[in-house]
Amino acid sequence: MSRAAIIGGGVIGGGWAARFLLNGWDVAVFDPDPQAERKLGEVLANARRALPALYDRALPPEGRLSFHTDMAEAVAGADWVQESVPETLALKHKVLPALRAAMKPGAILGSSTSGFKPSELNTGDTNAVVAHPFNPVYLLPLVELVGGAATCARAAEILRSIGMFPLIVRKEIDAHIADRLLEAVWREALWLVKDGIATTEEIDESIRMAFGIRWAQMGLFETYRIAGGEAGMKHFMAQFGPALSWPWTKLMDVPEFDDELVDLIAGQSDAQSGHRSIRELERLRDDNVVGMIRALRRSGSGAGGVVRAHEAALPDLGERDGLPVTAARQVPVTWTDYNGHMNETHYLEAASLATDRFMQMIGADADYIASGRSFFTVENHIRYLDEIHAGDRLTITTQVLLGEGKKMRLLHRLWRGDGALAATVETMLLHTDLKLRASSLPGPAVAEALSGWATRHAGMAGVQPRPAPATA
Ligand SMILES: NC(=O)C1=CN([C@@H]2O[C@H](COP(=O)(O)OP(=O)(O)OC[C@H]3O[C@@H](n4cnc5c(N)ncnc54)[C@H](O)[C@@H]3O)[C@@H](O)[C@H]2O)C=CC1
Numbered sequence: 385m386s387r388a389a390i391i392g393g394g395v396i397g398g399g400w401a402a403r404f405l406l407n408g409w410d411v412a413v414f415d416p417d418p419q420a421e422r423k424l425g426e427v428l429a430n431a432r433r434a435l436p437a438l439y440d441r442a443l444p445p446e447g448r449l450s451f452h453t454d455m456a457e458a459v460a461g462a463d464w465v466q467e468s469v470p471e472t473l474a475l476k477h478k479v480l481p482a483l484r485a486a487m488k489p490g491a492i493l494g495s496s497t498s499g500f501k502p503s504e505l506n507t508g509d510t511n512a513v514v515a516h517p518f519n520p521v522y523l524l525p526l527v528e529l530v531g532g533a534a535t536c537a538r539a540a541e542i543l544r545s546i547g548m549f550p551l552i553v554r555k556e557i558d559a560h561i562a563d564r565l566l567e568a569v570w571r572e573a574l575w576l577v578k579d580g581i582a583t584t585e586e587i588d589e590s591i592r593m594a595f596g597i598r599w600a601q602m603g604l605f606e607t608y609r610i611a612g613g614e615a616g617m618k619h620f621m622a623q624f625g626p627a628l629s630w631p632w633t634k635l636m637d638v639p640e641f642d643d644e645l646v647d648l649i650a651g652q653s654d655a656q657s658g659h660r661s662i663r664e665l666e667r668l669r670d671d672n673v674v675g676m677i678r679a680l681r682r683s684g685s686g687a688g689g690v691v692r693a694h695e696a697a698l699p700d701l702g703e704r705d706g707l708p709v710t711a712a713r714q715v716p717v718t719w720t721d722y723n724g725h726m727n728e729t730h731y732l733e734a735a736s737l738a739t740d741r742f743m744q745m746i747g748a749d750a751d752y753i754a755s756g757r758s759f760f761t762v763e764n765h766i767r768y769l770d771e772i773h774a775g776d777r778l779t780i781t782t783q784v785l786l787g788e789g790k791k792m793r794l795l796h797r798l799w800r801g802d803g804a805l806a807a808t809v810e811t812m813l814l815h816t817d818l819k820l821r822a823s824s825l826p827g828p829a830v831a832e833a834l835s836g837w838a839t840r841h842a843g844m845a846g847v848q849p850r851p852a853p854a855t856a
């Protein structure tokens with residue numbers, strides 16, 4: 385079991401704690417704030433409902449969370465120590481050497497600093513890196529890594545194993561890469577408000593109704609390449625480049641943060657969003673981010689590609705009761721309905737994932753389908769035996785009832801985390817020629833694999849009859 389220590393459990397430390405914990409790491413937290421445990425618990429509750437919803441596979445069992453009043457005790461034995469104390473250099477200078485003195489040799493020391501360079505942090509430690517994440521750390525994959533090449537490489541491997549996307553920054557600069565970009569936008573936005581040109585709400589609309597959506601899936605340069613049309617990037621630059629030197633921007637001119645500006649921004653922000661608590665806003669943000677990243681999974685673009693790669697690297701699902709486990713996933717809130725349990729449609733969706741996995745196991749995988757052959761479902765019989773709730777870990781086993789010629793009949797059993805059999809789904813499929821859109825015999829390798837499974841499962845019990853409901 386790997387162990388992480390989180391030093392400073394605020395917005396970012398809480399997110400790091402959730403990211404490590406939900407990927408099976410034990411996590412020890414040190415934060416002098418008496419409210420830290422409550423706040424971190426609330427962030428963790430939000431993370432538990434959001435992160436598993438990105439995946440079609442269950443993440444590893446959650447690690448153990450502990451809070452410590454002694455910093456040295458929190459970091460003892462940790463493989464990764466993440467400093468997330470407030471962004472003041474004096475405080476970082478106090479905390480980082482104390483962490484290094486208490487850590488086990490060779491463990492990675494990461495700093496969440498948004499703007500300081502490793503040389504400014506003065507850790508003098510070859511196992512220390514800037515590991516700058518993005519809020520919410522439990523959903524957004526990017527971590528900017530700045531530091532020595534060997535430590536960055538080691539850190540990157542660990543971050544990938546918890547589903548993150550390490551971007552190694554080649555040269556240390558103030559605010560790394562992404563915050564340089566964000567600062568530029570923020571500065572412009574502050575001027576627009578101060579000059580009375582737009583409100584905070586209008587600026588947010590200008591982002592979320594257009595370029596925010598574009599950036600999430602292609603970033604800046606690929607988006608602008610398309611904006612150049614068939615003539616491409618050179619044409620785009622020739623057309624829009626000159627505008628950069630017109631006085632459109634106030635780039636290096638920062639508005640003074642006097643009370644008037646702070647009150648103006650804070651007042652507009654209250655009017656825009658003050659009717660919702662921070663936790664409500666976090667849940668709204670998380671549901672939207674999950675939906676967007678799930679949309680990006682299909683094409684493997686951006687953050688969706690990271691989730692896909694992480695999911696593919698999760699450990700094999702193994703067996704249960706002598707049957708292959710073909711799906712294991714946590715039930716997302718979006719699968720539940722007004723009755724407070726998993727809606728009927730998603731029993732079939734879960735079983736359909738299991739069928740897809742079983743098809744891969746017999747060689748009817750993406751390449752096979754690309755060659756013009758697949759299986760079509762012609763009948764489903766679902767027995768709803770018990771309720772399933774948001775967050776339940778579902779495990780599905782698959783038994784081959786028939787695997788002969790064009791026919792494949794599968795029995796999926798949906799097991800709840802507490803061991804209850806929640807449903808069975810019996811699925812009849814026919815092998816199909818995708819060009820002719822007509823049933824056909826499978827290729828010899830698929831036919832052989834299928835009949836092998838059918839023979840192995842032949843003596844096993846099929847569907848168990850459900851006990852008759854008690855009469856009132
Ligand atoms: N908030 C954001 O959007 C992002 C912040 N960061 C960086 O993460 C770091 C932390 O920022 P936030 O989480 O936003 O701040 P925060 O104010 O939400 O949390 C800081 C936490 O550190 C605790 N703390 C203070 N002194 C401490 C000490 N001596 N030892 C242990 N804990 C101590 C505080 O009680 C507080 O809970 C900063 O370096 C910041 O630049 C990085 C990415 C995004």
Ligand SMILES: C[N+](C)(C)CC(=O)CC(=O)[O-]
Pocket residue numbers: 498517518519563566
């Ligand atoms: C505002 N900020 C500089 C602390 C932002 C970040 O560092 C990254 C983020 O999550 O936007």
